[in-house]
Amino acid sequence: MAVAPIGFRVTSVARTAADLSVGADLPTSLMVLDAALRLLCAELVSHPRRSDFSNERLIEGARTPVREAMQRRGMSSAVAALAHASPARESPIESLTYAELILAGLPLPVCQHPIPTPFGTFFPDFYWERQQLIGEADGRVKYGDADAIIAEKEREQVLRDLGYRIVRWTGREIIGHPRLVVDRIARALDG
Secondary structure: OEEOOOOOEEOOHHHHHHHHHOOOOHHHHHHHHHHHHHHHHHHOOOOOOHHHHHOHHHHHHHHHHHHHHOOOOOOHHHHHHHOOOOOOOOOHHHHHHHHHHHHHOOOOOEEOOOEEEOOEEEOOOEEEOOOOEEEEEEOOHHHOOHHHHHHHHHHHHHHHHOOOEEEEEEHHHHHHOHHHHHHHHHHHHHO
8 A cells, every 4th residue: 555645544556446447337346447557558648648548558557556456355346347448438328338248148349449521530339340330429528619510410420421320328327227328229230
């Protein structure tokens, strides 16, 4: 345990993530572990870029201290959750959604997969290549102003024009009604 400059005892990001994951359900564990891996990956480079969060070497470098912090009794469910954790997921609602997809046994998407378009490269929250399906987990922060809302509408139309299908849900839905979201995604995957 380290001592913070003001004299408070603290634990590392890796140890804190491991401790918070003990006994937690998969959605809660993935929220914690995804965020921890994102922080740890960012610490491994001087100026983090989006591509760093999908770099397998950096991900393993971030996962190692978390795995080491989990090498004690009672950590089996946390270790299992760590196998699914990824720094590529950018928000808690993306982490919650991914966990619900695992629990439902649905095909798992790639997160933040680059899709080149004539208007630049877009990085959807979720992408199922075989179905050409994009999933977007919408939160309040993402659309803080009218310009952001218009830009998202334009981005969605570009993707639709290129033949992609899109399924959307909100943070409120995945938190309060995960089955509703899972069923919506399942229908889109079948469609």
